[in-house]
Amino acid sequence: MKLLLQHLILWSLGLSILLACTTKSKEPNHVPINSTHSPLLNVRSQTIQQAIPIGLQKLIAAYPEQNFKASSTALIWMDGDTMPYRDSTPNKDFEMLLNHPDLEDQFIMPYPKGIDFPIPSRNSDPGRVRVEAFFLKMYGQTKEAVRKNLVEIDFLGTSLLVTKINSIDKKLIHIAKKLAQYPELKKYVENVGGTFNWRKIAGTNRLSTHSFGMTIDINVKYSNYWRWAVQDKTEDGKRPIVYKNRIPLKIVQIFEENGFIWGGKWYHYDTMHFEYRPELLIE
Numbered sequence: 001m002k003l004l005l006q007h008l009i010l011w012s013l014g015l016s017i018l019l020a021c022t023t024k025s026k027e028p029n030h031v032p033i034n035s036t037h038s039p040l041l042n043v044r045s046q047t048i049q050q051a052i053p054i055g056l057q058k059l060i061a062a063y064p065e066q067n068f069k070a071s072s073t074a075l076i077w078m079d080g081d082t083m084p085y086r087d088s089t090p091n092k093d094f095e096m097l098l099n100h101p102d103l104e105d106q107f108i109m110p111y112p113k114g115i116d117f118p119i120p121s122r123n124s125d126p127g128r129v130r131v132e133a134f135f136l137k138m139y140g141q142t143k144e145a146v147r148k149n150l151v152e153i154d155f156l157g158t159s160l161l162v163t164k165i166n167s168i169d170k171k172l173i174h175i176a177k178k179l180a181q182y183p184e185l186k187k188y189v190e191n192v193g194g195t196f197n198w199r200k201i202a203g204t205n206r207l208s209t210h211s212f213g214m215t216i217d218i219n220v221k222y223s224n225y226w227r228w229a230v231q232d233k234t235e236d237g238k239r240p241i242v243y244k245n246r247i248p249l250k251i252v253q254i255f256e257e258n259g260f261i262w263g264g265k266w267y268h269y270d271t272m273h274f275e276y277r278p279e280l281l282i283e
Contacts, residue, residue, distance in 0.1 A: 055107045062279035065166055094123045101129045111261055111280040115249040120267040127261045127277055139165055139212035143198040150213050158192045163213035168276050171258045178254045193217030193272050215275040222246050223272035247271045
C-alpha cells in the first residue's frame with residue numbers, strides 16, 4: 001500500500017509539470033500578430049523606420065500633398081519616379097555642394113530655427129544647397145509649366161503671383177494676416193520685392209527659387225544682400241563677408257512658423273528672401 005501511494009504521488013507531480021510546460025508554450029499565441037502590442041510587429045516597424053534616412057523622413061512629413069514614399073536609398077514620387085538620396089561623391093567642398101548636390105546634401109547644414117541664432121560662420125548657408133531637379137519635378141519643369149499653377153493673391157496691398165502647389169498661396173495669405181497684426185512691421189513687408197521670376201541666381205547657372213513661385217522678397221528698401229556691399233565683392237577668402245541685417249526677427253518668426261526659411265541666416269545673407277522649405281524646419 002505504501003509503495004502504491006508513492007507511485008501515485010510521483011505520477012501526479014509529473015502530470016502537473018507537463019501541464020505547466022504546455023500552458024507556458026502556448027502563451028505567445030495569445031498576442032495576435034497584428035496587435036499593436038506584438039513585439040514582432042514593433043521590432044519590424046522600428047527596422048523599417050531606421051532603414052529610411054532621416055532626411056527622406058523629413059521630406060515625406062514636410063510635403064504631405066506630394067504623397068511621397070521612400071526606400072532606404074531613394075525618394076519615390078507619386079507617379080512612381082525615383083530620385084536617389086545620395087550620390088557617389090563623398091566629402092564635397094562648398095562649391096560642389098552648391099553645384100552638384102544630392103538630396104542628403106540639402107540637410108548637411110542645419111537650419112537654426114527661431115529668433116536666437118549665431119551670426120553665420122563662413123559658408124554656412126543652410127537652405128542654399130538645393131537639388132534643382134527636386135524643385136523642377138515638384139513645381140514645374142519649365143516657366144510655362146510653373147505658370148499653370150500660379151494664382152494671384154493680395155499680400156498687404158501688393159498683388160503677387162505665387163504657386164498653389166503645397167498650398168503656398170494659402171500659407172502666404174495667412175502670413176499676411178499675421179503680419180497685419182503688427183503695425184510696426186508694415187514698412188518692411190509692404191512694396192514687396194517680388195515672387196515669381198524665372199531666372200538664374202546672380203553669378204551662377206542655377207535657377208533661383210523665385211522660378212518656382214515659392215519664394216518671396218519683402219521690401220528691398222530695408223534689406224541687405226551680401227553682393228551689394230563693396231567690401232563683399234570677393235569670395236577668395238581675403239575679405240570675409242560682414243553680416244548685416246535690418247529685418248525685425250518677428251517677421252522671421254512668422255514666416256518660419258508657416259514653413260519658410262530666411263536668407264538672413266546665411267553667410268551669403270539675403271535678408272529680404274523667404275523660401276518655402278518646411279523640411280529644414282522639422283526638428
